[in-house]
Amino acid sequence: MRILWLSGREMEALLEMGEVIAAVEEAFREHGLGRVQMPPKVYLYFEKGDLRAMPAYIPSLDRAGVKIVNVHPENPSQGLPTVMASYVLVSPATGQPLAVMNATYLTDARTGAAGAIAAKYLARQDSRTLGLVGAGRQARAQLLAIAELFDLERVLVASRTLSSAERFAEEMGKELGVDIKACEVREACGADIVTTTTPSRKPVVRDEWIREGTHINAIGADAPGKQELDPKILRRAKIVVDAWEQAKHSGEINVPLRERQLFREDIHAELGEVVAGKKPGRESDEEITVFDSTGLAIQDVAAAALAYRLARERGIGRELEF
Amino acid sequence: MRILWLSGREMEALLEMGEVIAAVEEAFREHGLGRVQMPPKVYLYFEKGDLRAMPAYIPSLDRAGVKIVNVHPENPSQGLPTVMASYVLVSPATGQPLAVMNATYLTDARTGAAGAIAAKYLARQDSRTLGLVGAGRQARAQLLAIAELFDLERVLVASRTLSSAERFAEEMGKELGVDIKACEVREACGADIVTTTTPSRKPVVRDEWIREGTHINAIGADAPGKQELDPKILRRAKIVVDAWEQAKHSGEINVPLRERQLFREDIHAELGEVVAGKKPGRESDEEITVFDSTGLAIQDVAAAALAYRLARERGIGRELEF
Numbered sequence: 001m002r003i004l005w006l007s008g009r010e011m012e013a014l015l016e017m018g019e020v021i022a023a024v025e026e027a028f029r030e031h032g033l034g035r036v037q038m039p040p041k042v043y044l045y046f047e048k049g050d051l052r053a054m055p056a057y058i059p060s061l062d063r064a065g066v067k068i069v070n071v072h073p074e075n076p077s078q079g080l081p082t083v084m085a086s087y088v089l090v091s092p093a094t095g096q097p098l099a100v101m102n103a104t105y106l107t108d109a110r111t112g113a114a115g116a117i118a119a120k121y122l123a124r125q126d127s128r129t130l131g132l133v134g135a136g137r138q139a140r141a142q143l144l145a146i147a148e149l150f151d152l153e154r155v156l157v158a159s160r161t162l163s164s165a166e167r168f169a170e171e172m173g174k175e176l177g178v179d180i181k182a183c184e185v186r187e188a189c190g191a192d193i194v195t196t197t198t199p200s201r202k203p204v205v206r207d208e209w210i211r212e213g214t215h216i217n218a219i220g221a222d223a224p225g226k227q228e229l230d231p232k233i234l235r236r237a238k239i240v241v242d243a244w245e246q247a248k249h250s251g252e253i254n255v256p257l258r259e260r261q262l263f264r265e266d267i268h269a270e271l272g273e274v275v276a277g278k279k280p281g282r283e284s285d286e287e288i289t290v291f292d293s294t295g296l297a298i299q300d301v302a303a304a305a306l307a308y309r310l311a312r313e314r315g316i317g318r319e320l321e322f
Numbered sequence: 323m324r325i326l327w328l329s330g331r332e333m334e335a336l337l338e339m340g341e342v343i344a345a346v347e348e349a350f351r352e353h354g355l356g357r358v359q360m361p362p363k364v365y366l367y368f369e370k371g372d373l374r375a376m377p378a379y380i381p382s383l384d385r386a387g388v389k390i391v392n393v394h395p396e397n398p399s400q401g402l403p404t405v406m407a408s409y410v411l412v413s414p415a416t417g418q419p420l421a422v423m424n425a426t427y428l429t430d431a432r433t434g435a436a437g438a439i440a441a442k443y444l445a446r447q448d449s450r451t452l453g454l455v456g457a458g459r460q461a462r463a464q465l466l467a468i469a470e471l472f473d474l475e476r477v478l479v480a481s482r483t484l485s486s487a488e489r490f491a492e493e494m495g496k497e498l499g500v501d502i503k504a505c506e507v508r509e510a511c512g513a514d515i516v517t518t519t520t521p522s523r524k525p526v527v528r529d530e531w532i533r534e535g536t537h538i539n540a541i542g543a544d545a546p547g548k549q550e551l552d553p554k555i556l557r558r559a560k561i562v563v564d565a566w567e568q569a570k571h572s573g574e575i576n577v578p579l580r581e582r583q584l585f586r587e588d589i590h591a592e593l594g595e596v597v598a599g600k601k602p603g604r605e606s607d608e609e610i611t612v613f614d615s616t617g618l619a620i621q622d623v624a625a626a627a628l629a630y631r632l633a634r635e636r637g638i639g640r641e642l643e644f
Contacts, residue, residue, distance in 0.1 A: 001402075005327065007643045039364045044379040044386050046414040053375045053388045057366045064366050066375045068388050068410045070417020078416065080323075084644075086419045088390045088408050092368040094400065095392020097408050100327075100422050102644050320640070321329045322406075322424050 001096065003322040006307060008102035010316050014307045015109050017144050024113040025120075025275060027302035030058055031243075032272025037064075038297050040245065048074050056297035057092060063305040065089040067103055067297060071223075073199070081137075083107060087304045097322065099308050103300065106307065110299035112141030114242060114271070115195060115217040116149050118291035121274045121281035122240060123193050123215035128153040131191030133205060133228070134198040135159035135168035138219060142195045147176055155180040156188040160198075185209070196220050196228040207232035212286045218252035219293045229290070231256040237288040238268045240281075242296050252292040323418065323644040328629060330424035332638050336629045337431050339438075340470050346435040347442075347597060349624035352380055353565075354594030359386075360619050362567065370396050378619035379414060385627040387411040389425055389619060393545075395521070405429060405459075409626045419644065421630050425622065428629065432621035434463030436564060436593070437517060437539040438471050440613035443596045443603035444562060445515050445537035450475040453513030455526060455550070457481035457490035460519040460541060468515060469498055477502040478510040482520075507531070518542050518550040529554035534608045540574035541615045551612070553578040559610040560590045562603075564618050574614040 006014070030036050037057040044051040049072030057064035069085035076082060085103035090096065119127070130146050132139045135157050143155060155178055159165040165182035173180040188194065189209035195217040198204055207230040210216070216237070220228050234256055241247035244267065248257055256262035269279035271291065282289055311317045328336070352358050359379040366373040371394030379386035391407035398404060407425035412418065441449070449472050454461045457479050465477060477500055481487040487504035495502040510516065511531035517539040520526055529552040532538070538559070542550045556578055563569035566589065570579055578584035591601035593613065604611055633639045 001406075003408075005642055009643070037366050039366070042361045042364050042375065042377050044359050044361070044377050044414075046379070046386070046417070048415065049417050051377065051379075051386055051388075051412055051414075051417060053364065053377045055364050055366050055373065055375045057368070057373075064368070064373055066373075066388065066390050068412070068419070070412065072417045075416055080416050080418060084323075084417055084419060086325075086410050086422065088410065088422075090373055090390070090392065092366075092373075093370065094397055094402050095368070095371050095373060095394045095406055096402060097390070097406060100408065100410075318642070320327055321331070 001322040002319045003097050004099040004311060004317045005320050006099060006101040006311055006317045008104055011102055011307055012105045014310045014316060015106060015303060017109060017112065018148050019306060020109045020303050021113040021116050021145060021148055023302040023306040024110055024299050025117045027058060027298040028117060028272040028275040030060055031298055032270065032276030032278055035059060036298050048072055054297035054300060056301040058298060058301055061302065061305050062092060063089060063301055064092045065301050065304055067300040069107060087300060089304045089308050101304060101307060106300065106303045108137055108141040110303040111138060111219065111293065111295055112145035114293050114299055115142045115219060116145035117275065118217055118240065118271055119146055119193050119215055120149050122289040122291055124213055124285055127192035129191040130155045131188030131194040132157040133185050133188055133194065133196040134220060135165045136197060138197040139168065140172060142197060142217065142219060143172055146193060152178050156183050156191055158183055158185040158188040198228055199226065200228050201225055203227055203230040205229045205233065210288060212288060215289045217291050217293065221252040222294050223250045224254055227255040228252060231261040234262055234290060237290040239266060239290050239292060240269050240271050240274060241267055241292040242271050242294055244270060246294040247292050251294040324641045325419050325644040326421040326633060326639045327642050328421060328423040328633055328639045330426055333424055333629055334427045336632045336638060337428060337625060339431060339434065339466050341628060342431045342625050343435040343438050343467060343470055345624040345628040346432055346621050347439045349380060349620040350439060350594040350597040352382055353620055354592065354598030354600055357381060358620050370394055376619035376622060378623040380620060380623055383624065383627050384414060385411060385623055386414050387623050387626055389622040391429060409622060411626045411630050423626060423629060425626065428622065428625045430459055430463040432625040433460060433541065433615065433617055434467035436615050436621055437464045437541060438467035439597065440539055440562065440593055441468055441515050441537055442471050444611040444613055446535055446607055449514035451513040452477045453510030453516040454479040455507050455510055456519035456542060457487045458519060461490065462494060464517045464519060464539065464541060465494055469500065474500050478505050478513055480505055480507040480510040520550055521548065522550050523547055525549055525552040527551045527555065532610060534610060537611045539613050539615065543574040544616050545572045546576055549577040550574060553583040556584055556612060559612040561588060561612045561614060562591050562593050562596060563589055563614045564593050564616055566592060568616040569614050573616040
């Protein structure tokens with residue numbers, strides 16, 4: 001029996017953002033239709049970080065698997081990435097492991113894809129400007145994904161230090177051929193679509209900076225206590241989460257829920273319900289919409305199944321004796 | 323960054339049973355001392371089987387990881403094993419994946435090791451005969467492990483069909499140089515140590531066949547509804563489980579507990595508590611002892627850490643670009 005190994009470099013070559021968006025959108029649709037299995041993430045806790053096992057099964061894809069991913073915020077000081085992920089893809093029919101993959105880029109890409117899908121259903125269709133709050137790896141993926149679905153005229157990027165925002169603007173401006181400007185958070189918040197990707201534990205986006213009609217992708221909060229938006233924004237917004245069970249304890253909504261500034265009934269829908277047509281997306285040009293992303297295991301299995309199919313078609317990867 | 327791949331063949335060469343027993347015993351001791359992390363197994367359910375993700379962290383080993391393992395009972399009709407497992411071993415300090423392994427043999431070996439460790443603390447020290455009920459892969463591992471710790475004079479093996487018991491007796495007798503005889507279940511139950519490894523859903527071992535002083539390793543039951551022993555045996559035995567939380571819903575005790583033939587207070591200890599010296603093991607030559615094994619993720623991480631260390635020392639395995 002053989003198993004396919006796909007390195008990080010091979011995964012980057014295989015996973016083209018447009019295709020990842022299509023695969024992840026299909027996964028959200030299946031989720032919205034109640035046709036996936038996705039038990040809660042399981043955590044191990046270390047002194048300087050944690051490890052998460054994320055299993056999921058999408059019957060319509062005939063694929064299942066488990067992502068194993070860490071978060072170690074101090075890693076960069078040792079020259080290692082904060083997040084490193086592996087994926088084991090399995091055949092549901094026999095349980096046979098099909099492939100083991102570096103899933104670090106996959107994690108970036110599928111998270112970017114979720115932001116783009118949320119914007120497709122929740123942002124104004126004529127959105128032309130994107131504001132990024134945070135200028136790290138995930139900001140890059142969010143920008144690449146939004147650029148797939150929207151004709152961006154201008155991107156504004158804010159970061160804790162102006163220099164990192166400027167570096168991001170220069171690099172990504174070249175790569176995408178789009179006008180990108182480093183700025184203050186306030187200015188970035190004036191864009192049609194605002195995407196936050198910081199690890200903040202207190203709001204960085206103020207209520208008075210967000211105008212009517214804005215769509216916000218709140219990506220950064222993925223653990224209890226994390227929060228990027230002034231809760232007042234949530235109070236006047238239509239809120240869509242990726243999955244209620246995850247978002248309530250680790251998404252953007254977790255702190256406001258705990259502090260009773262927000263309640264279950266303030267949540268409009270899960271993204272899958274909107275994609276599946278069970279709940280409406282944006283209904284007027286004036287409403288403020290917020291997508292709260294925590295990252296779902298179904299996004300991973302959809303992207304991993306895509307990478308595996310493409311790798312097989314193109315003869316990429318290394319076959320190992322299992 | 324590089325990651326080590328270890329194939330099934332390499333794992334079999336690396337994992338010598340005596341060393342696996344020592345590593346797994348240490349894992350049980352840490353478990354008994356409350357110094358491990360082991361969240362519950364997470365399941366995905368397929369039409370013809372299931373998949374389990376089993377994360378664990380043993381700080382004293384400085385290793386963590388996740389096993390991904392299926393159970394597909396109809397696989398042998400397609401020439402595939404019922405169980406196929408992979409392991410992703412991780413450094414707790416950085417979250418970096420260190421190795422990906424075929425963990426199918428590891429699963430056999432660490433389960434065999436648990437049986438031997440249980441017998442070390444619970445069987446009579448002068449035990450010389452082993453009775454096996456079931457003659458599959460796991461019977462083989464249990465025999466190899468018990469043979470490491472006891473001077474076996476005679477092994478009795480019973481199976482659903484006499485021919486498979488005879489085949490087992492011939493093959494394993496040659497391999498171990500021990501007298502092995504195929505027989506009926508009743509006769510196998512007369513041994514000093516009795517090990518059951520069947521997938522049965524109703525008792526195959528009758529109360530009247532078990533004499534005083536016997537130690538039973540009940541290995542087969544690993545899912546709700548499974549059961550190998552007449553509950554009357556449990557009523558007169560000192561029962562040790564590997565982990566109460568797992569055993570109560572999927573171990574040998576699950577059916578008797580549900581049917582109120584057995585209660586929480588009838589469980590003497592977890593094996594780790596006995597290994598750590600917190601609870602006594604066998605206290606007289608007359609008592610009947612039962613070890614209820616469901617298989618713990620700490621056994622896997624201990625064996626995987628061992629395989630990784632040995633592979634590094636001996637230059638075994640293939641380094642892959644991560």
